[in-house]
Amino acid sequence: MNRHLLSTADLRRDDALLILDTAEQMARLADRSVKKLPTLRGRTVVNLFFEDSTRTRTSFEVAAKRLSADVINFSAKGSSVSKGESLKDTALTLEAMGADAVVIRHSASGAPHRLAGWVRGHVLNAGDGTHEHPTQALLDAFTIRRRLGRLDGLAVTIVGDVLHSRVARSNVWLLRTLGAKVTLVAPPTLLPHAVATWPVEVSYDLDTVLPASDVVMMLRVQRERMSAAFFPTEREYSRRYGLDADRAAKLPPHALVMHPGPMVRGMEIASDVADSGRSTVVEQVANGVSVRMACLYLLLGGADGPAEEPHEQRPHERREVSR
Amino acid sequence: MADAARRNYGSAPRSDAAATGGSPKHSPAPVPDGDAGAAGTDGPQTGGPESGAEAGGRPTSRAVLAPADLARIVSRMAHQILEKTSGGDGVVLLGIPTRGVPLAARLAARIHDVEGVTVPTGSLDPTMYRDDLRLKAVRPLRVTDIPDGGIDGRVVILVDDVLYSGRTVRAALDALAEYGRPRAVQLAVLVDRGHRELPIRADYVGKNMPTSRREKVAVRLAETDGTDAVLILGDRP
Numbered sequence: 001m002n003r004h005l006l007s008t009a010d011l012r013r014d015d016a017l018l019i020l021d022t023a024e025q026m027a028r029l030a031d032r033s034v035k036k037l038p039t040l041r042g043r044t045v046v047n048l049f050f051e052d053s054t055r056t057r058t059s060f061e062v063a064a065k066r067l068s069a070d071v072i073n074f075s076a077k078g079s080s081v082s083k084g085e086s087l088k089d090t091a092l093t094l095e096a097m098g099a100d101a102v103v104i105r106h107s108a109s110g111a112p113h114r115l116a117g118w119v120r121g122h123v124l125n126a127g128d129g130t131h132e133h134p135t136q137a138l139l140d141a142f143t144i145r146r147r148l149g150r151l152d153g154l155a156v157t158i159v160g161d162v163l164h165s166r167v168a169r170s171n172v173w174l175l176r177t178l179g180a181k182v183t184l185v186a187p188p189t190l191l192p193h194a195v196a197t198w199p200v201e202v203s204y205d206l207d208t209v210l211p212a213s214d215v216v217m218m219l220r221v222q223r224e225r226m227s228a229a230f231f232p233t234e235r236e237y238s239r240r241y242g243l244d245a246d247r248a249a250k251l252p253p254h255a256l257v258m259h260p261g262p263m264v265r266g267m268e269i270a271s272d273v274a275d276s277g278r279s280t281v282v283e284q285v286a287n288g289v290s291v292r293m294a295c296l297y298l299l300l301g302g303a304d305g306p307a308e309e310p311h312e313q314r315p316h317e318r319r320e321v322s323r
Numbered sequence: 324m325a326d327a328a329r330r331n332y333g334s335a336p337r338s339d340a341a342a343t344g345g346s347p348k349h350s351p352a353p354v355p356d357g358d359a360g361a362a363g364t365d366g367p368q369t370g371g372p373e374s375g376a377e378a379g380g381r382p383t384s385r386a387v388l389a390p391a392d393l394a395r396i397v398s399r400m401a402h403q404i405l406e407k408t409s410g411g412d413g414v415v416l417l418g419i420p421t422r423g424v425p426l427a428a429r430l431a432a433r434i435h436d437v438e439g440v441t442v443p444t445g446s447l448d449p450t451m452y453r454d455d456l457r458l459k460a461v462r463p464l465r466v467t468d469i470p471d472g473g474i475d476g477r478v479v480i481l482v483d484d485v486l487y488s489g490r491t492v493r494a495a496l497d498a499l500a501e502y503g504r505p506r507a508v509q510l511a512v513l514v515d516r517g518h519r520e521l522p523i524r525a526d527y528v529g530k531n532m533p534t535s536r537r538e539k540v541a542v543r544l545a546e547t548d549g550t551d552a553v554l555i556l557g558d559r560p
Contacts, residue, residue: 297461
């Protein structure tokens with residue numbers, strides 16, 4: 001295992017499978033009456049959230065508490081951050097308080113990487129800008145494997161706002177590592193320029209891709225990150241890229257419909273599809289806790305490896321991350 | 324009291340010492356190197372290809388039990404379990420991964436052959452309850468599978484391959500408590516190699532095998548390793 005969980009791009013196949021297998025054992029605990037484990041007793045996990053997120057923060061909090069770790073929630077609002085403290089100073093403060101792991105969400109891509117160079121504890125990326133959201137991809141892979149029994153050779157279609165989606169990026173790298181074939185479907189304006197270098201197929205027509213998909217993953221249109229007009233109207237987007245009941249009928253019978261949440265019903269996904277038997281939306285939330293428990297256990301559960309000194313800051317890196 | 328203790332042990336320790344070629348009396352001697360010290364905290368998780376014998380000196384490996392010996396021992400332990408539990412009444416066998424699980428299945432099969440009763444079997448992974456997690460690199464989790472019907476009011480027999488420091492069994496007792504409240508918990512091990520660090524004693528012992536801390540006992544089972552054998556690895560003092 002790597003020392004930190006920053007991205008799925010540098011996750012080896014063995015490690016990814018170890019996380020999924022460990023999550024499988026963690027998931028079995030959800031069935032018993034006493035869900036608490038003593039494993040991380042005495043360890044401190046800090047949730048450092050610079051962006052609003054209820055579900056991811058709560059999921060990490062539940063995961064850490066089930067493993068008996070102490071959890072400190074540190075949100076940017078109302079903290080010293082709003083008084084102008086830099087990310088580095090915040091990180092060093094948390095470290096001085098004895099954080100063994102920092103779960104960070106930040107609006108700037110790359111913030112967790114910088115943090116990992118500053119603190120001795122383990123860093124888990126809970127979403128950074130439009131870069132990556134590794135635990136979401138891991139829980140998606142876990143959900144697919146639980147439902148369909150495998151990942152190797154599956155055709156996974158990711159639909160929607162790929163440009164702003166860290167979920168899509170993390171999924172592209174992880175699914176590639178695990179042997180699935182990924183197709184991105186989006187309006188051309190919502191695909192990043194670099195998509196040509198990604199290990200994916202690209203299509204602009206959802207209807208032709210659906211019949212050959214084992215999994216279709218719908219992404220939320222992230223209005224809060226949009227600074228320009230990417231499509232004419234919501235209605236047009238919904239007509240061309242939304243998953244309604246008629247479109248869902250084109251999927252093979254075993255195919256899954258996934259959504260990382262929060263959903264905008266009627267926009268990218270119709271209500272009756274979101275509530276249908278092939279939808280895994282609620283399972284994904286439950287699996288999220290198991291996968292995050294697995295990540296915390298694998299990072300914090302053993303002996304600390306050879307203490308990796310925080311690396312010195314090189315002059316060209318001395319740019320401030322927070323915006 | 325002494326009688327009870329002798330009956331609980333599968334065979335008397337003294338005769339075993341003779342049978343295994345009489346390992347020299349080892350006072351709990353100071354451990355000469357770090358590797359052996361780590362093995363002391365490792366507990367009965369011995370066995371497997373990783374438990375090599377590089378602890379200095381001449382590495383040796385000698386087979387102590389052959390497949391036929393193993394079959395006889397399992398058969399005897401099955402009889403003892405039946406005797407002590409009045410025919411396997413309310414018994415649940417829980418194997419401690421990795422090799423406790425196939426051992427539990429073999430005991431259950433022998434019990435079925437002898438008395439025709441089917442005892443539920445499962446597995447219990449104590450990893451997350453260990454007290455030495457932070458002394459080693461992170462351990463992968465194994466399967467915990469509690470049989471339908473649970474363990475409340477049952478006689479749970481924990482089954483493991485090697486009993487050594489007792490730390491795995493302690494962790495297993497903690498893990499077990501999370502799944503219910505058994506009427507009694509007993510312990511069955513294929514090999515008891517001594518060197519206990521906790522006040523834990525097995526109810527059913529396949530073979531008492533006095534060893535030095537510098538040695539390792541490796542149990543090989545057909546289900547996990549392709550062959551049945553018990554080996555002692557390590558340098559002969």
